[in-house]
Amino acid sequence: MSRKEKHIDLNESEQITLRxxxxxxxxxxxxxxxxxxxxxxxxxxxxxxxxHLDVNHNTVGTWINTWETAGIVGLNRKLGQGRNP
Known part of the structure; x- marks a missing residue:
């Protein structure tokens, strides 16, 4: 049994911000x-x-969940994430 596909609903302001x-x-x-x-x-x-973006589907799901919980602020990389220079 597969999971239900997740789709977000954005209002006009959110769409403009994301664009x-x-x-x-x-x-x-x-x-x-x-x-x-x-x-x-x-x-x-x-x-x-x-x-299309050449990433794992779990990554896209994480981005959607982050958007739903934290909004635009949650899309920024947090301090300590990612590779050290």
Missing amino acids: EGAKYHPKPEFREKCRALLLNQAGVTIKQIAT
């Missing part, structure tokens, strides 16, 4: 997360988004 983030944010990983959320809201499945 601006996808175009103008200085961090590429932030822009990628914004694009993924906009695609999900448009009805694209998590697996299709993952394939």
